[in-house]
Amino acid sequence: MASLACIDLQNSDVKTTAELLRKACLDSGFFYIVNHGIHRDFMHEVFEQSRKFFSLPVEEKAKSLRNENHRGYTPYLDETLDPANQSKGDCKEGYYIGPEAPKDAARASNCFYGANVWPSEDLLPGWRETMERYRAEATMVGYKLAGLIALSLNLEKDFFRKPGRMDHPIAVLRLLHYSGELSVPENGTFGCGAHSDWGLLTLLACDGTPGLQICQDKHARPQIWEDVPCIEGAFVVNLGDMLERWSNNLFKSTLHRVMTVGKERYSIALFMDPNFECLVECLETCISEDNPPRFPPITSGEYLLSRYQETHSQAPAALLNV
Ligand SMILES: O=C(O)CCC(=O)C(=O)O
Numbered sequence: 001m002a003s004l005a006c007i008d009l010q011n012s013d014v015k016t017t018a019e020l021l022r023k024a025c026l027d028s029g030f031f032y033i034v035n036h037g038i039h040r041d042f043m044h045e046v047f048e049q050s051r052k053f054f055s056l057p058v059e060e061k062a063k064s065l066r067n068e069n070h071r072g073y074t075p076y077l078d079e080t081l082d083p084a085n086q087s088k089g090d091c092k093e094g095y096y097i098g099p100e101a102p103k104d105a106a107r108a109s110n111c112f113y114g115a116n117v118w119p120s121e122d123l124l125p126g127w128r129e130t131m132e133r134y135r136a137e138a139t140m141v142g143y144k145l146a147g148l149i150a151l152s153l154n155l156e157k158d159f160f161r162k163p164g165r166m167d168h169p170i171a172v173l174r175l176l177h178y179s180g181e182l183s184v185p186e187n188g189t190f191g192c193g194a195h196s197d198w199g200l201l202t203l204l205a206c207d208g209t210p211g212l213q214i215c216q217d218k219h220a221r222p223q224i225w226e227d228v229p230c231i232e233g234a235f236v237v238n239l240g241d242m243l244e245r246w247s248n249n250l251f252k253s254t255l256h257r258v259m260t261v262g263k264e265r266y267s268i269a270l271f272m273d274p275n276f277e278c279l280v281e282c283l284e285t286c287i288s289e290d291n292p293p294r295f296p297p298i299t300s301g302e303y304l305l306s307r308y309q310e311t312h313s314q315a316p317a318a319l320l321n322v
């Protein structure tokens with residue numbers, strides 16, 4: 001089992017919290033957060049609504065199929081996160097919900113700020129409202145964390161919130177439902193294949209069913225996988241590749257996967273990523289003579305788009321027999 005730090009977002013000793021966070025980001029890039037401010041009863045409601053959607057007949061789910069903006073329903077096997085080691089796609093179905101720009105905003109034509117897809121209100125009353133509220137609340141937690149991460153990188157607290165960086169974050173919620181199929185690595189079957197996340201940071205809520213594992217040294221052979229248990233009331237947070245790149249490889253974006261244990265599993269991720277146009281360029285505070293910049297600058301959007309295209313199937317409708 002992995003031993004991960006626990007960051008208390010309400011600790012008034014911000015300096016100590018930022019130091020603890022820095023250590024967690026240097027070591028494994030995975031940690032828990034508590035006292036995040038999202039109420040337990042509300043979390044319960046979000047999971048209930050998620051269950052309701054995934055329990056619909058496939059014909060109904062097909063009506064919300066992932067659109068050209070990467071929003072909506074993604075069927076089982078649609079995504080393959082670790083093609084080299086998987087004999088088929090991930091044994092999970094999902095649902096993407098992201099930010100929408102007002103029609104007259106310059107970014108409105110950009111797919112990352114495009115229209116969401118919603119199941120019918122008659123079928124799932126209050127579903128959209130619950131998910132929009134959760135995305136907004138989780139984004140606020142993401143901002144709080146981004147402030148602490150900035151401090152832990154010796155930057156100003158509002159570094160990531162500056163206009164052009166995260167004033168229009170690509171904060172994408174993803175509901176996940178893993179099938180009850182047991183993962184068998186020897187057969188190449190996984191709930192979700194080994195990967196690191198692409199963006200800045202991910203906030204993960206789970207239903208208590210085990211499955212999440214991390215590999216702290218991706219080059220070790222054999223690889224060592226450690227369980228990351230869910231802690232009631234806490235989120236698991238992990239850093240993404242964009243932050244690893246931004247921090248010039250100082251902070252870790254760690255390999256993780258889901259090994260289903262023969263039981264259905266629900267989880268909800270919020271991927272908190274910078275504005276589409278934000279330039280991700282090795283931070284001054286992470287550069288030295290011994291550690292010159294390792295990556296050329298790239299925009300957040302360019303980077304994310306390439307990663308979506310790498311992992312998702314081109315024709316999700318073909319996966320549904322409807
Ligand atoms: O469901 C989980 O526990 C992990 C999901 C995950 O890693 C992802 O969607 O990127």
Ligand SMILES: [Fe+2]
Nearest residue numbers: 195196197256
């Ligand atoms: Fe992930």
